Amino acid sequence: MWDYTDKVMEHFLNPKNVGRIENPDGIGEVGSLACGDALTFTFKLGPDGRIADAKFQTFGCASAIASSSVLTEMVKGLTLEEAEKITNKDIVERLGGLPEQKMHCSVMGHEALMAAIAYYRSKGKGAPPAVKSGKIVCTCFGVTDEEIRRVVRDNNLTTVEQVTNYCKAGGGCGGCKGQIEKLIEEVQGDKVRQLRTAPEPQPRKLTNIQKIALIQEVLGEQVRPAMRAHGGDIELIDVVGNRVIVAFRGMCASCKLADYTMKEIVEAKLHEYVSPDLIVEEETDSAQRPHNHQES
Amino acid sequence: MDPVIYMDNNATTKVDPAVVEEMLPYFEQWYGNPSSMHSFGGRVAKKIQQARERIAALLGCQPDEILFTSGGTESDNTAIHGTLAAYPRKRKIITTRVEHPAILSPCRHLEQHGYEIYELSVDRQGRLSLDELAEVLDDNTALVTIMYANNETGVIFPIEGIGALCRARGVPFHTDAAQAVGKIPLNLKDSTIDMLSLSGHKLHAPKGIGVLYIRRGVRLVPFILGGHQEAGRRGGTENVPGIIGLGKAAELAGAYMEDENTRVRALRDRLEAKILATCPDTIVNGDRQNRLPNTLNVSFEYVEGESILMMLNQYGICASSGSACTSGSLEPSHVMRAMGVPFTAAHGSVRFSLSRFNTQQEVDFVGEKIGPIIHRLRQLSPFVKTA
Ligand SMILES: Cc1ncc(COP(=O)(O)O)c(C=O)c1O
Numbered sequence: 001m002w003d004y005t006d007k008v009m010e011h012f013l014n015p016k017n018v019g020r021i022e023n024p025d026g027i028g029e030v031g032s033l034a035c036g037d038a039l040t041f042t043f044k045l046g047p048d049g050r051i052a053d054a055k056f057q058t059f060g061c062a063s064a065i066a067s068s069s070v071l072t073e074m075v076k077g078l079t080l081e082e083a084e085k086i087t088n089k090d091i092v093e094r095l096g097g098l099p100e101q102k103m104h105c106s107v108m109g110h111e112a113l114m115a116a117i118a119y120y121r122s123k124g125k126g127a128p129p130a131v132k133s134g135k136i137v138c139t140c141f142g143v144t145d146e147e148i149r150r151v152v153r154d155n156n157l158t159t160v161e162q163v164t165n166y167c168k169a170g171g172g173c174g175g176c177k178g179q180i181e182k183l184i185e186e187v188q189g190d191k192v193r194q195l196r197t198a199p200e201p202q203p204r205k206l207t208n209i210q211k212i213a214l215i216q217e218v219l220g221e222q223v224r225p226a227m228r229a230h231g232g233d234i235e236l237i238d239v240v241g242n243r244v245i246v247a248f249r250g251m252c253a254s255c256k257l258a259d260y261t262m263k264e265i266v267e268a269k270l271h272e273y274v275s276p277d278l279i280v281e282e283e284t285d286s287a288q289r290p291h292n293h294q295e296s
Numbered sequence: 297m298d299p300v301i302y303m304d305n306n307a308t309t310k311v312d313p314a315v316v317e318e319m320l321p322y323f324e325q326w327y328g329n330p331s332s333m334h335s336f337g338g339r340v341a342k343k344i345q346q347a348r349e350r351i352a353a354l355l356g357c358q359p360d361e362i363l364f365t366s367g368g369t370e371s372d373n374t375a376i377h378g379t380l381a382a383y384p385r386k387r388k389i390i391t392t393r394v395e396h397p398a399i400l401s402p403c404r405h406l407e408q409h410g411y412e413i414y415e416l417s418v419d420r421q422g423r424l425s426l427d428e429l430a431e432v433l434d435d436n437t438a439l440v441t442i443m444y445a446n447n448e449t450g451v452i453f454p455i456e457g458i459g460a461l462c463r464a465r466g467v468p469f470h471t472d473a474a475q476a477v478g479k480i481p482l483n484l485k486d487s488t489i490d491m492l493s494l495s496g497h498k499l500h501a502p503k504g505i506g507v508l509y510i511r512r513g514v515r516l517v518p519f520i521l522g523g524h525q526e527a528g529r530r531g532g533t534e535n536v537p538g539i540i541g542l543g544k545a546a547e548l549a550g551a552y553m554e555d556e557n558t559r560v561r562a563l564r565d566r567l568e569a570k571i572l573a574t575c576p577d578t579i580v581n582g583d584r585q586n587r588l589p590n591t592l593n594v595s596f597e598y599v600e601g602e603s604i605l606m607m608l609n610q611y612g613i614c615a616s617s618g619s620a621c622t623s624g625s626l627e628p629s630h631v632m633r634a635m636g637v638p639f640t641a642a643h644g645s646v647r648f649s650l651s652r653f654n655t656q657q658e659v660d661f662v663g664e665k666i667g668p669i670i671h672r673l674r675q676l677s678p679f680v681k682t683a
Contacts, residue, residue, distance in 0.1 A: 012603070012606065013607075013610070015676060018675060018676055020678075029678070033639045033640055033643065033679060034639045036600065036628070036643050037600065038678060038679070039678070040678040057676060057677060057678035058676055058677070058678065059598065059599065059600055059643075059676075059677045059678055059679055060600050060603065061600055061602035061603050061606075062602065062603050062606045064600075064603075065603060065676060220408075
């Protein structure tokens, strides 16, 4: 049972500014049904250039709804420059706190606000900005290095567990925890560096048998758990020189991972842990079947 | 706090007052060790024997086929590890994608240590296919472990058919019946089940006590080593009050079996009908024809389970959801996923599980509140286009 503040419960039970503004100046849509929470945030500017109205629609738990509701209250009357300075931390403060494992709800609110402002700025100037930028780190929840750096910076985070609570990264199979650690170190520098002493593994020259064994190990530990978490699986079919032939089973197409193809993710992992020369190929038979949830 | 309307009996149950009464003397008055060589302890041993007989009567088996454990999880682990140790040359386990973590976690752990784990799939109604099992059963299979009834949906599997296939192949068959015992009648004497797990706190006994039924003649290596208790099959001084409570709970379960399958079933059906009538875009998850009499799992499309539970909680209503919105597990339950419930519905799945302590008044109260709650949350949802 979550220990929610009275303020969270108030905004959950009586949310403010529910709905979607017709012809909004800014609109931000983040999250997805597949990942369990999603938010559509819209605003309209007044003649003075300040946010005159803001509305939200949220699919998610009590703290996701409360974070969205409080955000709409916070931005009203602000200029876009002022609104841009709001961080997820401000949302948490206005709610009187959130349980650690629910911090990602405030981050989602912040992301929607940023997306809506970016939408406004790019209007009439060609395509809206890309939803995600950076390199994917957490394959389970599709979180990029840029997103991780931002939550670490904004909330002064020092542990992987905190990062998971704030943006979900690392919360699936856990295969990316090492990378998250490095990102924390990169942002926080000396504050966390002395805590860690483990040496970097040395690059080594592999025999063919060692290479296959290592590929199996990386697939088993870094890739399969993430796939399983999404109801799918991966199988190593063959290794021919630097070509790694794999088959995917039963993956879901509607999750965030679909932004990146599975093949790219597997290849990135193998490059990092085995050898940068490897090329991943999908077994032709499995490529023909849709990577989809069984629905009958 | 306001009165609680408890409809989460698949998570745990109220200990029946008669069970508590039966246990109480064994804390302060008759606290002897059943293994002791004095009649003060011997008296306790006799009471344990009576509990064993009561449980055997509920299951339709022999008292010496009952092994007491610390609960469903230990029973499941004992069955798996004990069987593998008894058949060291066989390297495969067959189970399902919808088992409780008490089965799935040990299996996945064994997979890391070289065992082959085959997880049978289920269809959209949560049903297994016996054909798939027949296809994958082979001479390398050490154990088939398939739950009797699913904790989330209440779907009952064709256990005797599964057991018959296993027997024909000479493969031991274990079933996790934590959700079935006390809710539907069992008769292990005429059954193809070799091992069966049950958990006390699912049938109005306390938490931390369970049973592994082991058919006479089935090979099993002890899992917890220690003293000679439980005929050398599980070391450790017995959880005496727990065992005595479970014995009483088993006796009561037998007496209330009729009630569970008539009155409780009718209450569940009444709740189901009311929810379907008042909430559009709502689906019942799981095979309605083969379902525990107390369980109702419904998906309310386009809304998220935890927010439904929080709203119900405002009225003191306790239910549970297959969706657990923490950062680590924002995904719908593995059971909903295995059934291929679409994401629009899987996150909004709510389980109501009743017991003999529920009343029609409670069911009607829940039935009255749920419609407005779902309507309200749908007004908030970006996925409802016509709110
Ligand atoms: C199907 C099933 N198996 C096993 C268990 C675990 O039992 P216990 O809590 O006694 O360890 C439960 C309940 O949590 C269950 O529902």
